[in-house]
Structures are given as C-alpha cells and as structure tokens.
Amino acid sequence: MTTSKEKCRIFNRKEKILKFCTDFEKSAVINSFLKRGWDQVTPHEDWNIYWSSTLNCRALFNSGTLQDNQFINHFPNHQELVRKDLLVKNIRRYRKDLEKDRNPVADKYQETLPGGGSVTRYLYLDFLPTTYVLPTDYNIFIEEYKKFGQSTWILKPCGKSQGDGIFLINSLTKLKKWFRESKKHSSPNLSSKDVYVISRYINNPLLIGGKKFDLRIYVLVTSFRPLKAYIYRNGFCRFCAIKYDTRVTELDNVYVHLTNVSVQKHAEEYNSEHGGKLSLNNFKLYLEGTRGLDVTKRLFKDIHWLIIHSLKAVTVVMSNDRHCFECFGYDIIIDDNLKPWLIEVNSSPSMTATTQSDRILKNKLVESILSVVLPPNGIPDVRWNKTPSDAAIGDFDILIDEDALYRNKFADDDNDNGKKLRIS
C-alpha cells in the first residue's frame, strides 16, 4: 500500500522532485516539507522553497535572480515593518499621507494629559503607543515628556530581539544618564544597534488572573500590492510568570513586565507544562464569558484593523517581489479599556516549540503556510495569481485581499470594457 508520501513522490517524479532548504534545524519546518514528499537540499543546490534566516535571505536577494519556481519566506526589505524605528517612521508617514488626502480615517482629536499639556491623537489610527526614535528624536522627546507628567517609558534597541536589551525608565534624569552613557559607546555612523525607540509604557494592561500578557498573532502576507494577508486562527496569549506589579521597585523585575517567552523561561515560576501560553480561543471564551459578546467582537475587530493599517503603512515602500511570502508575528498588548496596542512585528517568529501543544501549533502553522502559499498543483510558480482555494486557506482567515475586493468591485459592472485587472 503506497503511503501518501510515496504518492506525492510518484506524482512529483513525473514532474520533478520538489526541494526545500532551511537555515533552521527546526522540526516544525522540516517535517512539514517531508510530509509533502519534498527533499531537503543545501542552499547551493536548486531549491524550490528556501526557509531562510533574515541574514541569509538578504545575501540571497543581493546576489542573483530567483527562478520562477523558487519561493523564499521573506520580503527583501521586511525591516520596514519589523525594525521598530522604521515601523514608527512608516506609520507616521502613512498617517500624514492620509491626512493630506483628507481621508476621514486620519481624523484627529485633542487629548488632555494628566501632566497638564494636551496632545493630538488620531481617532482611528492610534494603535502605536507614543514612540520616539533615539537618538534622532531625543530633543523632541524631552519636550514632549514634560507634557506627560509622571509616566513610564520603555526603551528598546532596534537591532535586537527576544527581549534583549529592553528596560524601563520612569524619570527624565535616568534617561539623560543612559543617553550620555550610550553616546560614549556608539560609533559616529549609527548602526541599527545604536538606534533605540522609546515608547510610552502601557501601565494599565488587561490582566487575567492578575497576570499580564500579550497576544501573539501570526499574519501571513503573500503580496503587498495588491495587499493579501491572512490571519492565523490559532494565536495565543503569552503570560508573565508572576503577578503584575506597578511598584517602582518592580520596574527592574523583567519577569513581571516583559512577556517574551525567552525571558519568561528563566523565571523560577516558569512552567514548562503550559509555557505561560493560553490559546486565543480560550482568551475569546474568557472575554465573552466575563465581559460579554459585543466588547469581545469589538476588540477583535480593532485588532484586525490595527494589523491591516500597519500593513498598509508599508505597502508603498515594500519591494513586492513575487518570489516572496512572509509570516509575521504580531505582538499586541491589550489595555484595561480593551484597546489593543501594537508593540512590534517580528519577521522570523520563533519556530521553537516550548510545550507539547506549542509543538503541535508550530507544525500546523508551517503546514498551513505552505498550503496557502503553494499553487493547487503544489509547485511554486511566480505566475500563479496567489488566490488559494477555500480549502487551501485552512486554519487561516482572510484578513484582507485587495485583489479579490478589486475584482468583485468590477465584477458588478456589466460592461465588457469594465476595468478588469488581468490576473496572470
């Protein structure tokens, strides 16, 4: 009896055996390909999909052209979304562009702060906590800081991940001191590791069981122009191992404040049975049960809105290479008014599994990604219209498909010379 894997290979042999290579020795990735009957090869050989690290893919894009049947799991300049300072820059620019076009989405209002001053906020596009880039915005920040009164800010280095190098400050003197120190060590030409962002710390996060958490949501983008993005149904909440505490002495206690699993893993209270992760479905169940259906629905709508606009903010600058797809990891914090805030977007979300259920999730995630990204015949092809069938979408939901929206809009036209896009 031929197994499905063997059937795959027999089929492929008629065409060609499909090959993948990966920079990560992660079973979630490797097993998903092997299950489809693909062969693993090295980067120098002819591969069809390269599940690469950010470093390697940059080299790849710089070196040569890719064939029509080669896909890669990053967009060439994904740092526009993923690097904290570039994300800020792009969102600021996007909002200004919408304002210039007098788009009501960019409407603003004045908020009076406890410190006395007032600040202008966007009504619908206020999903990024107030952020400044250092050292560029240093002087502007000092001015603005005075308006906020007693407040806590979080400093994050742009070039690092996994919670590395992040810390909180709650006084201007502390910041000034840090700034003087850092200037001594930085080079004259600022590299990404010398650039920081400083954001208003969300000090009223929504707590469950007294614990702080953030959401990790996976968003697969197969094209930026037109924008095609899919949101994975099985996201999760990452909880801090110990109770949330706003006391000043706890500011340095990273286990309370930072929800990155790599940080939490080292806390004494970390539990490897559940890894501090609660499924998004259970989170929804809890919110509905304790707060009601309407507020839950609204929260999720707001989350989708946030993701869509963050992606729209970078569509003009993203290189829309048809060989590319990317699964981004969105980190979102919800405050106790049930408002979601975008903390950051990750480009190679950790494929390391921390618990049994996590392993299953990551496996399914990669499988689902492949299902969306590959044409019906399973062979990568840049000429395919990137419109997966409903069955192929599987555990993803369509977040936005501008292609389909555009087509549907003109499908209503009865005229033959309606402006139908030729999809090739």
Added chain:
Amino acid sequence: MEDIKDDAIHHTAMKLAEEIKNLSIYKSFYSDVQKLVSSPNVKKEDFKQTLQQAMKEKGLDTKLRNTVFHWVRTQNKNKLDPLTSLSKASAQWEKRIHKSLNSMCSDLETSLAKIRPQTEHEELAEKWNELSTYSLDLSKYRPVYAPKDFLDVLLTLSGYVPFTREDEPKWEFAHLPLQVKNLDQLRKTYVEWANGEPLLGVNPNMPSIVQGFATLEAERIALGERVAALGYAPVIQEYLKKGSPQCLRARLWSQVLGAEVKQQQTNYFNQLKKSVLEVDLMIDKLIFKDVQLTASNDDQYFVFEDLLYQVMLCFSRDSEVLSAVRSLAGAALTVAVKGRHGPDCLTAFPPSGVIPFHGFTMYATPFCYLYDEPVQLYYIFRAFYMRYWHRLHYISTHPQGIVSLCLLYERLLEANEPLLWIHFRNINVNPIRVVFKWLMRAFSGHLPPDQLLLLWDAILGYDCLEILPLLAISILSFRKENIFQVNTLQNVDAVLADLSTISVIPLLQLALMKP
C-alpha cells in the same frame, strides 16, 4: 378526591411557609414586603389583590417563586441508604481515608489542626490574592487518594456474585441491584435532543427558523436575554436544555442555582477567609498541592490559579457544605485544634466534611471562564458541588450517584455497542477503567472549556448527571475502529487521551436520536 388533593396542597403550603421563615433570605424578603405594604399601591380594601400585584411589579413575586423552586430541589429524604452493603462500604472507605490522613500527619510530625502563628497569619493575609507566590514545602505531602483508588473501592462493591461461572468476570456493576435507565428511557428524559431540535452546541451559525434572526446563536441570545431579565429559575432551567451562549452563561447559571452574590454572601465568604487565616488545617497543604498539580499545570486553566487557591481554601472551611452532604459522608472527622482551649477546641476536619482527592480542584476550574471575581466563583462552584459534584465521589444508591452512573455506562455499552463490549472482554480490560476518570470529574480537564461548558449546560438544564455516561459511550463509539485495533489498557487510554477534537453536543444528539 379533589378535597384531599386541595388539603394536601394546603398542608404543603403551610409547611413551606414555615420552612421559608428559617431561610436566610427571609428577613430581607419580609422587610421588602413590609415596605410594599406601606406604599400607596397597596390598598386595605383589596389587600390580597393589590399586594400580589405590587409584589409582581417589584420582582418579589419572582423571588418568592425562585425560593420555593430552590427549596423543593434541596429537599432530600434523609433516610439511610437502603443497600446496606453500599453504606457499609462507604463507611469503610471514609475510615480508610481518615486513617490515611492521620498517618500522614504523624509521619510528617505535624498537627491536623492548629492555630496559625501570627507571622504566618500575616503573610497569608498579605499574599491572599496571589497565593501562587506563597511558598510551602509540599514535597512530603501526597494526595490522599486519586480516582483510580476510588474506582478500586467501587469495583469491590460488586464482588458479590451468587453463582460464579468460570468465564464470568467478577468486575461487573451489573450485579448490584440498582435500577438504571436504558437508552430509550434516556431518550424520554432528553426529549428535546431526541426529537432533533436545534441545539446551540451543534451549529450556532445555522440559520434560525425564527423570524428576525439570522442565526440560531442570535435567536438564542435574544431569548436568553429575556429569560435572564425575567429571572425565573425554572424557565432558565428549561432554556439551558438547548445550550446557552457563552455571554449569558454566568448570569443564567447563577440564577438557576440560586447562587447569586449579595452582601450577605460576600460577608460569609470573608468569614470563611478569616477562618482559613486563623486555623491551620493540614488539609491546606493538600489543597495547595492539588491546585499546583492540576490547575497550575493545565494550559487551559493555569492563568486562574490564584483565584482557585482562594476558592478551594475557603470551601474547606464551609460547614454549610457539610450539612448538604451529611447524608452521604459518614461522621466527619473531629480533631482538636492545637493551641485552642475550652469549648471551641474541637473542629470538624475539615469543616466542609470534604476531603479532597487528586484532581478535586478541577470541579472548580471551568467556572473561571465565567467569573473573574473570587466570591462569585466560590458560590457557583459551591452550588454545583452541593447539587451535583458530591455525588461523583461518594458511594450511595442514589440514581445520580457515581455507582449508578457506572452501572448505567456498563448497561448502555453492553446493549448498544455489543462488539466493543465483547472486544473489552477479549482483551481483558474492564471497560469502566477506560472512562472512570471522565465520569468522576464530569469531564473537567479532559474536554476543552468551550465543549465542557456546553456539557454542563445540559447537566443544569436536565438537572441530571446521566449525560456523563452517555457521553462516555458516544466517544467510545466514535473511536471504536481505533479501539478495535488495540489490545492493552494503555493503548486504549492512548486512543482516548486526546478529546480536543470532540464535538460533544452533536455526538450526544446523534446517540439520542432514533436511527
């Protein structure tokens, strides 16, 4: 004939009126009525009529009806269990548990009960809302017993066989002279399900047959809002038969069980908390251990561990629980409180009379998806325990008790899945072993919370636990092909280990609908 009936009703009404005076709500209820009487709406000339009208408007009418409803439900015939072998076994089991506790206590050189030292008292009070940070050395404490141990005791119950045949296994519950329903009788109980009526747990998005609602869910939500606003418990119970939307469950469940929280309840809870802080019972360590072993390790419930500590600790001090389960539990263990003198020096151990076993916390965990505040969580858990859960871990002949449920499971399996039944005999696996842990825990911890809550809707709606063995059979039936392929208990367990993909309500409705 009518006269006799009227007399009987009158007699019951008089009795009821007397009984109500003893209930805790009586005082505030009476003063509410007095206030109404002094209002202009109530007229001396037509006292009865106007008073009744005014009561209806103020909701006192509903309150009274609910009170009667709850009172009727809590009337238990406190007679001794008719089956002496069972009551004997029950007493013996309780004795064993007490002995085990005592020996654990002397092994660990501690006291069963003692006054808590001041520093400990203060620390506990300070950390009350985050007891997961209260460090205790629990390494030497073990749960008193686990579901497996309890099952072994139950299996010895059925040891009496009048005639032994060589090929007859000795472990069947069928030898007990207890009456249980068969599938046709269950269909009469769960009549709405058996008739194929639309249930929320099957497909909430199916189009509604009622005008004005797009989906079944929307229809149920609208109906549920009205039912919740009316607040009349029997109507809510009826509503729950077809499943409740998650957004209304918290309200509806509290109302149907009479577990709403007012100031009186909050005060009582605080008293229980005080009791926990003052006297250190060895059982506290067992409670801590159980929460740590079960809820804290569970990826569906770990978030709520701090709430659960509070609830479980206070529960152990609640003597009102003892009065509800007294007919089942033997004499509660009474111990001296070390450090206390005089008339108060003895206490029931624990005051609730309930000695927790491994996994006991799981009776409370699913409620965390409905209530985020400890007092409400406490009262709903307590109400469920006093009405349903206690039956799952005490031995009795009650038709809803664990023994009857096991027998029901056995009978249903043999009658409706004969091939599976034979298969189990062939591989020499007692079929109850495979599902017992599900039954004893009402599936908590085995089903994902959303499915579990739908199941518990049905328990409330039909006010009976018979759905548990029915679900067990349905799951076995669903996975029978896989079960046929294996021939050891471990492998059968493996086939049934992961229930995360089970859709509980469709499976049950399928079983109940005639083919």
